[in-house]
Amino acid sequence: MCGIVGVTGVGDALPYLLQGLQKLEYRGYDSAGVFLTDASGKNELIKEKGRVSKLAEKAEAYGFNGTAGIAHTRWATHGNVTVENAHPQKSANNRFFLVHNGVIENYKELKDTYLSNVDFVSETDTEVAVQLVNHFAEEGMATVDAFRKMISMLEGNSAYGFLLVDENDPETLYVAKKKSPLLIGVSDHGYAVTSDAAAMIDLTKDFVELRDGDVAIVKPDSLTIFDENGDDIVREPFTLEIDPEDTDKGAYPYYMLKEVDEQAVVARNIAGHYYDEDGNLQGIGCAITDKMKEADRLYIVAAGTSYHAGLVGKRYFEQWAKIPTEVHISSEFAYDQPMLSEKPFFIFLSQSGETADSREVLDNVKKQGYPALTLANVMNSTLTREADFALPLLAGPEIAVASTKAYTAQVIVQAILASSLGNPGFDLKAELAKVAVEIQAITDDKEKFKAIAEDALADQHSAFYIGRGLDAAVALEAALKLKEISYIQTEGFAAGELKHGTISLIEDKTPVFALLTQKKTAGLLRGEVAQVAARGAKTIVFASKGVAKEGDAFVLPEVNELLMPLLAVIPTQLVAYYATLARGLDVDRPRNLAKSVTVQ
Ligand code: M6R
Secondary structure, eight states, X not given: OOEEEEEESSSOHHHHHHHHHHHHGGGOOSEEEEEEEOTTOOEEXXXXXXXXXXXXXXXXXXXXXXXXXXXXXXXXXXXXXXXXXXXXXXOTTSOEEEEEEEEOTTHHHHHHHHOTTSOOOSXXXXXXXXXXXXXXXXTTOOHHHHHHHHHHXXXXXXXXXXXXXXXXXXXXXXXXXXXSOXXXXXXXXXXXXXXXXXXXXXXXXXXXXXXXXXXXXXXXXXXXXXXXXXXXXXXXXXXXXXXXXXXXXXXXXXHHHXXXXXXXXXXXXXXXXXXXXXXXXXSSOHHHHHHXXXXXXXXXXXXXXXXXXHHHHHHHHHHTSOOOEEEEEHHHHTTSXXXXXXXXXXXXXXXXXXXXXXXXXXXXXXXXXXXXXXXXXXXXXXXXXXXXXXXXXXXXXXXXXXXXXXXXXXXXXXXXXXXXTSOOSSOHHHHHHHHHHHHHHHXXXXXXXXXXXXXXXXXXXXXXXXXXXXXXXXXHHHHHHHHHHHOOEEEEEEGGGGGGTGGGGOOTTOEEEEEEOOHHHHHHHHHHHHHHXXXXXXXXXXXXXXXXXXXXXXXXXXXXXXXXXXXXXXXXXXXXHHHHHHTXXXXXXXXXXXXXXXXX
């Protein structure tokens, strides 16, 4: 989704801005732009459709680096993908320049009411915002007041991260945020503003978080923050625990492959964090477990891959902790809240911690006074900050749009959390150590999945993943992974449902992948594999050792059956990766998608 970077006081602005934009690329975008200025008021606005590298080429050719600037990657919401619609947007008199993440719901009304005599060059809500700032400035307001006035007029579900430059005071950045993340990077020489800390780690690791309703004025040598009441406040910076190398691909051709390979290490890191040397649980805290034990029902709320991880987690909470658990898609729950139990407890699962649909639910839940815990990979994110409790997923930066290691981390952390509430009946720590070894063994066997993907999927337009029980949950995740990056229309299915309609889609050579790791239903699933094979499907079975048969495409090593989703998912990630490569597509940046989905 859209990304923001800005700098002032750091010396040459352009290199930091371009590097920042490049680090934001993984989030997904379709155009980019940069505005550069210096103390004398010299300036340059450059915008391009497509890749940041194209923008960089053009910007560098001007030979003007600026001493302050703002930049943006845009993921179109209002208006098509055009240079005119790219940010920064500017006021008609070239005084104000603005980048914006989020959506202004009442922008048409504002345009009609206040700006009917202004010529617009774009179709964006952002241009309305910047023209409105100019409108109030022309009425005689100081810039910060005009900025605040514009913000006060945004209605409904409007969300924003704003970064504004006034050419009458060119090295000052005006910043504001609501529902859309923004951080201020503090360095020995100057400041950065960014929607994603990872974009600015080459400048600093120290960041101040802005909260909803904050307005900040950032000058080359000072930072002033006003809270939602307009009070001048001091917020201490936090230090980002991230190694710049973690955000590099190293020798890998794509982030996705690196992240798939990292899963064994992630499993070990999580165990290292949540268990002490004697195998005792640590780092969860009684405040969380006491509240969860008081609950009569758990509600797991998430989107996409995180939702699929929740479907697996449900089993641990019900089977080990003995607490009934429901799993909900956040975009549905937000506007159609189901009937709740008397004492609900909410668990938000999120890689980014910024997913707008999940944030909407958390907002609603808090208003109703229910306790909430967020499990997120990005700590200091909105979902971790705004929930009562937060636990880290510890997967390390996940850059590829297709989520892999965050899924694994979500399943493991849920298992550990559930085991802190009730007995799994086996040594979870020891079993997770085994899981890490076996994940490694599967990822070492990559070539097998490359061959399978090339053989089964290179020319296909549709595919299926089927399973029963926990394997059905993994089938949903496997299908999402394959379709989102390879564009092969893939359905994940509870195998028993096939005969109730979907089996009519099976044609000659339709690839049907079966995940088979649950003993109780293995026989039934074999039957379903036979049914689709009899109708011409090309069946590819990934089965665990205890239930594998000759002819299966891959035999998964065995760990405790309830942890098998952690192993069964790995081949499906690799199949998705290699199928996408075989089709000549960009694995890390699938079309139309964004890493962090910050719009509803
Ligand atoms: O950051 P989140 O975990 O909240 O994101 C949720 C989904 O947008 C995300 O899992 C998405 O489905 C992935 N691209 C799937 O690979």
